[in-house]
Amino acid sequence: MRKKIAVIGGVATGPKAASRARRRDSDAEITIVERGGLISYAGCGIPFYIEGLIEDVKELTCTPLGVNRDKNYFKRVKDVDVYTYTEALKIDRAKKKVTVKEVKTGQLRDIPYDKLVLAMGASPIVPKIEGRDLDGVHKLYNPIDAESIRKKVESGVDKVAIIGGGLIGMEICGAFINWGCKVTVFELMDQLLPGLLDHEMALFLEKHLRSNNVEVRTRAKVERLEDDGTGHVCGVKTADGEFHGYDMAVLSVGVRPNVDLARDSGLKIGDTGAIAVNEYLQTSDPDIYAGGDCVENTCIITGKKVYAPLGSTANKHGRVIGDNVTGGSTTFPGIARTTAFRVLNLNVGKTGLNEREAKAAGYDLVTSVAPREDCSHYYPSARQFVLKLVADRRTGMVLGGQAIGRGDAIKRIDVLATALAFRASVKEVADLDLGYAPPYSTAIDAVAHAANIVRNKIDGLARGISAPEFEAKLRSHDEFVMLDVRAKEEADVQSFNDPRTQLIPLDELRGRINEIPREKEIIALCRTSVRAYEAQRLLSNKGFSNVKFLDGSLEAWPYSLKLRP
Secondary structure (H helix, E strand, O other), X not given: OOOEEEEEOOOOHHHHHHHHHHHHOOOOEEEEEOOOOOOOOOHHHHHHHHHOOOOOXXXXXXXXXXXXXOHHHHHHHHOOEEEOOEEEXXXXXXXXXXXXXXXXXXXXXXXXXXXXXXXXXXEEOOXXXXXXXXXXXXXXXXXXXXXXXXXXXXXXXXXXXEEOOOHHHHHHHHHHHHOOOEEEEEEOOOOOOOOOOOHHHHHHHHHHHHHOOEEEEEOOOEEEEEEOOOOEEEEEEEOOOOEEEOOEEEEOOOEEEOOHHHHHOOOOEOOOOOEOOOOOOEOOOOOEEEOHHHEOEEEOOOOOEEOOOXXXXXXXXXXXXXXXXXXXXXXXXXXXXOEEEEEOOEEEEEEEOOHHHHHHOOOOEEEEEEEEEOOOOOOOOOOEEEEEEEEEOOOOEEEEEEEEEOOOHHHHHHHHHHHHHXXXXXXXXXXXXXXXXXXXXXXXXXXXXXHHHHHHHHOOOOOEEOHHHHHHHHHOOOOEEEEEOOOHHHHHHOOOEOOOEEEOOHHHHHHHHHHOOOOOEEEEEOOOOHHHHHHHHHHHHOOOOOEEEEOOHHHHOOOOOEOOO
């Protein structure tokens, strides 16, 4: 008897599960139900379509050979029946059938199953802001939304408000700038990407956006979207009473998992608010599997459940489910929540735990901040980025990493994601035999360099102070010496406006060491912290008891160089 496999959801996990199941079982009856009109589209490519890098939105629904992945394609190539504009209303677990409704006609029908796959994804969170239904206020969830936004921009938009400084907001920010729009990002929290980056790394991103004429407003609560009198949005009213005029607004405050069908069917919902699944991606009903943005995952570092909707994870889930609904026993190990994106030619990535998350998990933290070139400095294409590494002081185990810059930062994030999967220590990361040639990396790659800084800190050789800690010192009246060990020409171009600064180039330090007061705290800095660390070691070896270096120094400094009042 032919096995019946029903799939609810036709974007990422669902089509992947159906395709994998077909490769393993050529006889199964496989059906996909999708409430929208598009299936198997590349949602992560939407910002690039809005930007204009992708000319036709149909490219997001095509194979690499240009074949449209519509329902006819799935029937012809994979022998999978696809019902678009069809909504799943109810799961009868006892009779093993799903009741669905054709959206256009209202006709009901039952789809029987032996194995059921829930791949309903997530829906954008629409904040309860007055005016959210005005013309010119957009959500961004699928290619149809993207077409609407691009048509609006092409017709002429001057000012755009992005409500939400998370991942979606950042991905589309650069798209509007490239169309010549003036963009303002409103974020409720005190930093951009509050669920992703540590504060100083987020400030580095904010600094870059501002340098590209993006206005960033953190700690900004949007209370109302104003009507111009014709039903079209004309601006934003914030909680502080200020009005800001805009022609368009995009709501990008995040997504929530679609779990109503699962909850109504009596399936277990996890503490994260998403569907609970085991390592085989089975729900609390062993004949029902679930994957993608509607389920929770296990963090491979802490072992705790997390909600992290990502396209890469959704496709991996589909493969695992396709195996298991056809008799396999493939497991899904969990995720490191590896995330990467680009905005205005800046590469940003994160894997594992950030500093805030690691502290909350109870780890004894040690971190490093390493500005590096992505290849040898003398090679013409060398570009810089900043890599932050988070590790456990007791075990030396890598816990996570963040990277940001114009250089190839994401390659290093991928190395760290691999290290996390194998629970590697900083020594093991430093010892990795990575590929080296001047066009691709430095002789000691940035990942190894960051790991070695952590090793030096654990061994007591390196004593650093973070940018946020140092910035607080600058605002205080504390007595300390800011020891600048750069050359005078460098300091003349870029330096702190602070009377506590003492300039002694590193090559003069040994001969002028008596000029430095031993009774004060000494904080050494340079361009990238390499020379500052050399100075810290020299002074420590000469009996100075309270010496640190500024982690990442000026190349990783996200604040103003002027002393704040």
